[in-house]
Amino acid sequence: MNQAIEPGAAGGASNAFLPLYKEVKRLLTQSLIEGEWPAGAALPSETRLAQRFNVSIGTLRKAIDELVAERIVTRHQGRGTFVATHNANRLMFHFFHIVAKGGAGRDGGKEYPTTRTLSFRRGKADAEEAGRLAIAAGDAVLRIRNLLSLGGAPVILDDIVVPQARFPRLTEKIFTARDNTIYHLYQTRYGINVLRSSERLSAVLADADAARLLKLKKGAPLLAINRTALSYRDTPVELRRSLVNTAAHEYASDLGKQERD
Amino acid sequence: MNQAIEPGAAGGASNAFLPLYKEVKRLLTQSLIEGEWPAGAALPSETRLAQRFNVSIGTLRKAIDELVAERIVTRHQGRGTFVATHNANRLMFHFFHIVAKGGAGRDGGKEYPTTRTLSFRRGKADAEEAGRLAIAAGDAVLRIRNLLSLGGAPVILDDIVVPQARFPRLTEKIFTARDNTIYHLYQTRYGINVLRSSERLSAVLADADAARLLKLKKGAPLLAINRTALSYRDTPVELRRSLVNTAAHEYASDLGKQERD
DNA sequence: TAGTGGTCTAGACCACGTG
DNA sequence: ACGTGGTCTAGACCACTAC
Numbered sequence: 006m007n008q009a010i011e012p013g014a015a016g017g018a019s020n021a022f023l024p025l026y027k028e029v030k031r032l033l034t035q036s037l038i039e040g041e042w043p044a045g046a047a048l049p050s051e052t053r054l055a056q057r058f059n060v061s062i063g064t065l066r067k068a069i070d071e072l073v074a075e076r077i078v079t080r081h082q083g084r085g086t087f088v089a090t091h092n093a094n095r096l097m098f099h100f101f102h103i104v105a106k107g108g109a110g111r112d113g114g115k116e117y118p119t120t121r122t123l124s125f126r127r128g129k130a131d132a133e134e135a136g137r138l139a140i141a142a143g144d145a146v147l148r149i150r151n152l153l154s155l156g157g158a159p160v161i162l163d164d165i166v167v168p169q170a171r172f173p174r175l176t177e178k179i180f181t182a183r184d185n186t187i188y189h190l191y192q193t194r195y196g197i198n199v200l201r202s203s204e205r206l207s208a209v210l211a212d213a214d215a216a217r218l219l220k221l222k223k224g225a226p227l228l229a230i231n232r233t234a235l236s237y238r239d240t241p242v243e244l245r246r247s248l249v250n251t252a253a254h255e256y257a258s259d260l261g262k263q264e265r266d
Numbered sequence: 267m268n269q270a271i272e273p274g275a276a277g278g279a280s281n282a283f284l285p286l287y288k289e290v291k292r293l294l295t296q297s298l299i300e301g302e303w304p305a306g307a308a309l310p311s312e313t314r315l316a317q318r319f320n321v322s323i324g325t326l327r328k329a330i331d332e333l334v335a336e337r338i339v340t341r342h343q344g345r346g347t348f349v350a351t352h353n354a355n356r357l358m359f360h361f362f363h364i365v366a367k368g369g370a371g372r373d374g375g376k377e378y379p380t381t382r383t384l385s386f387r388r389g390k391a392d393a394e395e396a397g398r399l400a401i402a403a404g405d406a407v408l409r410i411r412n413l414l415s416l417g418g419a420p421v422i423l424d425d426i427v428v429p430q431a432r433f434p435r436l437t438e439k440i441f442t443a444r445d446n447t448i449y450h451l452y453q454t455r456y457g458i459n460v461l462r463s464s465e466r467l468s469a470v471l472a473d474a475d476a477a478r479l480l481k482l483k484k485g486a487p488l489l490a491i492n493r494t495a496l497s498y499r500d501t502p503v504e505l506r507r508s509l510v511n512t513a514a515h516e517y518a519s520d521l522g523k524q525e526r527d
Numbered sequence: 528t529a530g531t532g533g534t535c536t537a538g539a540c541c542a543c544g545t546g
Numbered sequence: 547a548c549g550t551g552g553t554c555t556a557g558a559c560c561a562c563t564a565c
Contacts (some may be wrong), residue, residue: 022561024534050550061536066551082551083543101520106468204519207367207512208487209468226469226487231516251468255492258465260520262362283542285553311531322555327532343532346564 029058029068037077037088037198038237044192046080047085073194074124091189093117099233100202102160103249104257118153118161123218125149126178127169137233138168138241145169149180152218160254166244171197181252188234191242198236199243205231206256209248211265215235219250228256288334290319290329298338298349299498308346309339328364331420338461338498351452352460361449361455361495362461364422364510365518379414384479386410386438388430398494399429399502401507406430410441413479420480421515427505432458449495458503466492467517470509487518 033054039186042048049057055065069086072078075098080086086098089095098117104115126148135142146166153161172195184209191197209229216223227248235245249256294315303309310318312360314413316326335359341347350356358376365376387409396403407427414422426448430436433456444451452458470490476483489508494503510517 026534054548063537064535067534071562078549081544083545083549104466106466184392202521204521205365205367206467206517206519207515208489208510209512211486224485226471228467228469228489249469251470254468256467260465260499265443287553313531323555325554328553341532342563343565344530346531346563 025060026064026067026071029060029065030071031074033068034077034237042088042195043196044088045197047087050085070087072166075200077198089191089198091186093186096186096188100199101253103155104255105155106251106255116155117160118155121152121154122153122177122181124149130166130168132264134166134244137244138166140170147175155254158253160250162215162218163245164249167242171195171242173175174248197242199234200234200237201234202233209219211248215248219248221250226251282463285327286321287332288330290326290334291323291346294329295338297387303349303455303459305349305459306351308348323374336461336513338392338459339483345482350459352447352453354447355449357449361460363518364416366416366513367512367516377416378415381416382413383438383442384411384413385396391427391429395427398505398507399427401429401431407434408436419514423476423479423509425507428503432503452503459497460495460503461498462496464494464496472509476509480509482511487512491517 021133027113036042046259048054049149051065051069053061054069058065069078073080076095078086079089088206097117099113101118103118105164108164120205128146128148130140130142130144132142135144136147138146138174140146145168146167148165149163149165151165153163153165154158155161173190175195179192179194188199191199207229208226211219211221211225213223215221215227216225219227221227228251230244230247230249232246232247233241234245236242274298279376283381290318294309297303298427300419303389309315312326312330315330316323319326330339330341334341337350337356339347340350353423358378364379364380389407390411391399391401391403391405391407393403395407396405399407401407404430410424410426410428412424412426413420414424416422433452436456440455441448441451449460451462470488472480472486472488474484476482477486480488482488491506491508491510493504493506493508494502495506495519
């Protein structure tokens with residue numbers, strides 16, 4: 006399928022100037038959304054893509070540059086360009102920000118959490134959840150509660166809310182049987198690609214429930230993280246509230262740092 | 267001064283391949299550190315810079331692309347390329363992450379804080395501070411305590427530590443008389459350009475001191491933010507511990523978002 | 528009108544990974 | 547040896563700003 010595009014909206018009489026590489030990027034994103042290249046697959050070579058879109062290599066590369074910056078694809082010299090996959094590394098670098106205190110070690114004090122699912126229930130979205138998930142109030146959602154441990158001790162209590170419509174036939178068995186990250190499950194089984202997240206943090210006191218599960222006294226300070234996970238074009242796909250015991254761990258935010266995989 | 271460089275380290279017999287644009291970027295950064303173009307000043311045009319370094323425009327632009335991505339310079343079509351300055355906007359977008367809860371308004375609930383300096387003292391760096399500031403334990407430091415208010419109510423208690431050697435003759439009068447942000451003062455008066463920050467967040471309980479100043483009960487939950495502010499080549503220039511009352515505000519972290527000025 | 532950054536092209540050559 | 551992405555070049559033209 007040849008999606009050749011005009012040499013330049015700029016050349017036309019149009020007043021809305023859209024650079025050619027932005028249009029190429031839009032077409033590439035569209036193909037990614039439609040699943041033309043599934044997660045982990047190689048895109049056609051830059052030469053072929055340039056021919057397909059009828060643009061020069063330089064213009065094609067500029068479009069892919071932006072996709073790389075948004076971590077939608079990754080380039081490997083000598084091998085090709087690939088659709089980014091959700092592996093443990095990507096999770097740790099871009100979506101898991103809890104590190105051991107004082108642990109300025111090799112990985113900045115990061116260790117992999119172990120997850121235990123405490124509950125998995127169906128429910129209906131309240132007004133606030135509906136707004137944040139861009140669905141209607143009362144729509145079916147799945148509510149999942151996970152307890153995450155670091156170094157054997159429970160540290161994080163996660164409450165996850167996802168729209169049922171986006172995850173048809175997702176059962177507790179499938180959810181807990183996964184041998185990889187949750188976002189990997191979303192990606193491989195439902196074609197939903199979590200690309201970035203928006204988080205709001207505050208300090209709260211542990212209620213009886215949280216205290217029991219995190220093995221703390223009621224009234225201990227906890228870090229509360231409200232996350233909205235976003236996919237292509239900032240479509241919300243998951244809400245998550247995390248309660249973190251920051252006695253021995255903390256939340257790391259390195260702003261402006263050049264991130265690399 | 268013509269800093270022409272060889273057409274390519276790649277062309278030599280060297281095994282350590284360094285792209286030409288990286289070398290150009292290094293030379294540009296060096297000139298910025300040495301103050302050849304002070305904050306707010308325009309760099310020479312891309313044509314002139316390309317001639318000066320004896321590279322093509324494309325290569326020169328690729329070097330500047332990275333400086334733009336790191337927010338060290340900003341480009342304005344038709345006007346030129348300028349050394350980024352610390353104004354209120356830059357502070358709010360890149361270094362001040364406290365927003366009003368539920369305030370999904372025009373600026374995402376952001377409002378400008380008003381600052382009151384509570385104390386300004388000389389002291390000596392302890393071992394931990396020395397390590398984080400890359401100075402020797404016992405070196406002279408300045409300790410500054412600020413109380414920040416939002417909407418008229420005190421919300422944030424800041425404790426700042428900076429090496430005295432980097433800020434010669436900085437007095438409380440100069441510090442409190444500034445009519446702009448603290449980082450603007452660092453930049454204009456001391457040529458120290460804060461480029462990014464590394465932050466660690468945890469939840470704590472208010473002690474008597476914090477409770478009194480933030481008008482809270484002792485034992486109320488507070489968000490503690492430990493920040494290291496970094497300049498060129500990740501040189502640390504300031505430590506800051508913030509205690510935030512998150513009753514009506516929260517910390518915003520939009521990871522992976524394409525930031526723009 | 529002049530000067531600046533922004534886009535787009537066509538082509539040469541290099542570095543890297545795989546066979 | 548081959549194909550991939552990465553670098554570098556030289557030049558044309560467009561969009562924007564300031565004067």
